[in-house]
Amino acid sequence: MDTLFSGLELLARWDVVVALLIGSIGGVIIGAIPGVGAAVAIAILLPATFSFDPIVGLTMLLGIYGSSMYGGALPAILINTPGTAVNALTTYDGHPMTLRGEAQRALALAYTASFFGGVFAILCLILLAPLLALIAPHFGSREIFLAALLGIILVVLAHRGQVFAAGMLAFFGIFLNTVGLEPVKYTRRFTFDQSWLTSGFDLIVVVLGLFAISQAFMLLVDRDTTPHPQPVKGNVFSKMGELFRHKRVATSSSGFGVVMGMIPGVGEFTAQFMSYTYAQKSSKTPEEFGKGSPEGLIASEAANNAVPGAAMIPLLALGIPGEALTAMMLSVFYVHNVIPGPQLFQNDLDFVYALYIAMLLLNVIVLVFLIFSTNLLTRVIQIPTRFLGVIILSLSFVGVYSLRNSVTDCAIAAGFGVLGLVLKRLNLPVVPIILGMVLGGIMEVKLRSGMARIKTPLDMVDRPIAAIIAGLIVLVLVLHVRTLIREHRNRIAESDHDHDIHDSHLR
Amino acid sequence: MSRIKTLQDLFKRYRRPGDLVFAVFFMLFALFLLANLGTQTEWVKRTQLVAQPAFWPAVAVWGMAIFGALHLASSFISPRIPGRLAEVTFWLRSLEYVAWFLVYVLLVPQLGYLLSTVAFAVILTFRLGYRGGRMLGFAALTALAIVLLFKSFLQVKVPGGAIYEYLPGAMRSFMLTYF
Numbered sequence: 001m002d003t004l005f006s007g008l009e010l011l012a013r014w015d016v017v018v019a020l021l022i023g024s025i026g027g028v029i030i031g032a033i034p035g036v037g038a039a040v041a042i043a044i045l046l047p048a049t050f051s052f053d054p055i056v057g058l059t060m061l062l063g064i065y066g067s068s069m070y071g072g073a074l075p076a077i078l079i080n081t082p083g084t085a086v087n088a089l090t091t092y093d094g095h096p097m098t099l100r101g102e103a104q105r106a107l108a109l110a111y112t113a114s115f116f117g118g119v120f121a122i123l124c125l126i127l128l129a130p131l132l133a134l135i136a137p138h139f140g141s142r143e144i145f146l147a148a149l150l151g152i153i154l155v156v157l158a159h160r161g162q163v164f165a166a167g168m169l170a171f172f173g174i175f176l177n178t179v180g181l182e183p184v185k186y187t188r189r190f191t192f193d194q195s196w197l198t199s200g201f202d203l204i205v206v207v208l209g210l211f212a213i214s215q216a217f218m219l220l221v222d223r224d225t226t227p228h229p230q231p232v233k234g235n236v237f238s239k240m241g242e243l244f245r246h247k248r249v250a251t252s253s254s255g256f257g258v259v260m261g262m263i264p265g266v267g268e269f270t271a272q273f274m275s276y277t278y279a280q281k282s283s284k285t286p287e288e289f290g291k292g293s294p295e296g297l298i299a300s301e302a303a304n305n306a307v308p309g310a311a312m313i314p315l316l317a318l319g320i321p322g323e324a325l326t327a328m329m330l331s332v333f334y335v336h337n338v339i340p341g342p343q344l345f346q347n348d349l350d351f352v353y354a355l356y357i358a359m360l361l362l363n364v365i366v367l368v369f370l371i372f373s374t375n376l377l378t379r380v381i382q383i384p385t386r387f388l389g390v391i392i393l394s395l396s397f398v399g400v401y402s403l404r405n406s407v408t409d410c411a412i413a414a415g416f417g418v419l420g421l422v423l424k425r426l427n428l429p430v431v432p433i434i435l436g437m438v439l440g441g442i443m444e445v446k447l448r449s450g451m452a453r454i455k456t457p458l459d460m461v462d463r464p465i466a467a468i469i470a471g472l473i474v475l476v477l478v479l480h481v482r483t484l485i486r487e488h489r490n491r492i493a494e495s496d497h498d499h500d501i502h503d504s505h506l507r
Numbered sequence: 508m509s510r511i512k513t514l515q516d517l518f519k520r521y522r523r524p525g526d527l528v529f530a531v532f533f534m535l536f537a538l539f540l541l542a543n544l545g546t547q548t549e550w551v552k553r554t555q556l557v558a559q560p561a562f563w564p565a566v567a568v569w570g571m572a573i574f575g576a577l578h579l580a581s582s583f584i585s586p587r588i589p590g591r592l593a594e595v596t597f598w599l600r601s602l603e604y605v606a607w608f609l610v611y612v613l614l615v616p617q618l619g620y621l622l623s624t625v626a627f628a629v630i631l632t633f634r635l636g637y638r639g640g641r642m643l644g645f646a647a648l649t650a651l652a653i654v655l656l657f658k659s660f661l662q663v664k665v666p667g668g669a670i671y672e673y674l675p676g677a678m679r680s681f682m683l684t685y686f
Contacts, residue, residue: 047663048657048661048663051661051662051663164574164577164578164581165574165578167570167574167577167578168533168537168570168571168574168575168578170570171566171567171568171570171571171574172533172567172571174563174566174567174570175540175564175567175568175571177563177567178563178564178567182560184558184560185549185551185554185560187548187549187551187560187561188547188549189547189548189560189561189564190540190543190547190548190564191547192543192547213608216604217601217604217605220601220604220635221597221600221601221604224635224636384637386635386636386637387632387635387637387642387645387646389604389635390628390631390632390635390646390649391628391649391653393604393607393608393631394624394627394628394649394650394653395653397608397611397612397615397624398653398657398663398665401612401615401665402657402663402664402665404664405664405665405666407609407612407613410608410609410612411609411612414605414608414609415605417601417605417608418598418601418602418605421598421601422525422529422598425523425525425594425597425598426523426525426526426529427523428529436567440563440567443563444563447557448555448557448558451555451557451558452555452558
């Protein structure tokens, strides 16, 4: 309890409060604008937060991370265009409700389900934190190596139908991390005698290129469009009580969000899929799903909002990011010399609690903001898309150039911008590159230090946690092969599926 | 069209035009790296395999090559989707904006952050086809807001412009600090 209070004390500063307000309200607005996701905003703001205290910078970024999905539900429901990639499923039931004249009800359900999911996840994590503080110290180099390996395997396998592409891009990420002067034996790796390659590829330059600059290029090259959502009639607040009639769906969906969020490399899509399928199977009206079912909407929104909180677990406890946004946040920790991992839970539990409380508060701020400003947001999101490209490109410049005032960095980021554009146009995933870079670095360091203390490769798994993770790796691979065989046998025609559910444009 | 039926629905990304072009270029890049693996990395003596500086680059490049080859093979055997040339043209059209961006980057140390950002935003907005004074004014205001937020308020590291050297004393240091 004392730690909880000292966590609260950490937050009781004007700069943290301002960061929380800017992050959470800014996140909603950014999430609501189709074409700018949390990843773009976090990538741009990342270098600016390096000058802040870790708690201030992280609060702002967490604010954006946790609130963008609230905002993303708005265009998903009103104009059938998800604001962020993870709101794609929300369009299935949200937009039909709007067409039936129930936009106010759909928004109220989306907001309250998101709030429920977010708060449920954080409460679970606050309760779990002492347990994690007990388990985390048992994670040595080999366990962290194996967990990172599991994360990279999961992120590749999660891109089904494109496993080869995800695999090659993940290895490309690992390759990018190895370029430059290597710090142990001081040899050069793939520098081709070029001085600009000696320092390697900076993660933030790559992130800005792949997420922000690529998105700017996409918008600049593509045709101009302006979303025109109709204003919502009536007060959203008056419809919020309906969630209580769907407590079961909300709780189970949030539960899926928490569990899936904790597993590196899995994230929102799997959580949403599982909760949506479960909600449909257990519903009294399964035929309503996809045609404006309140339960479907709740399943989608509660699950995706439960993930950000849970995704902080592997990041804080093991230093392993599960997806691109937490990978970006990891760099904030590194810049401030705060190394996430078992020690953080042992020595700075108050800091961990402070982050959780900040996330709890952001959910409240966002809900209150949305109750009063939904119609204001419908006007804000009417920015012409090509002009939005100009804004993103101008902002990306600050992000890259302020790192070390390097023209080379800007050129590299622009190069990755083009690569990102090509990948997004081909609907190939960008995330494996980022996770390859981050997890590749972690695997290299941890495998080297882990292997130094063992005699045979089998000793790698002679500790209980290492053995469990190794078992999970085998299980994941076996299950993947089994699912492939089963799906091959029950082959379903390609035209029977909705191909665009996973559009990487919106990342 | 049925929605959400099997696990593969949620995760499958279907091929789009231009897939083969990207697969070929990626494969060539992986092969280039593979050819240079021996000369661009070193194996040092008296060091465990996993601690070798060349170990992870080798893992990464072989991984790129193997998965790249599988991806290329799957692109080859898939039915051709029309629109490849149009798609590649779309990619190439982004190079114009790379040029705009790099010119902006090169102008900042000369003209200063404020002037170059306003000029960049207004000229690019004009180039994109927005001709109205309202839109161009909005572009200038947005640029000003970005400079005020990042340079004046957050004090991010963007150097002052060479042009500021011609300003009188107090004005010069003010512009160097805030714009």
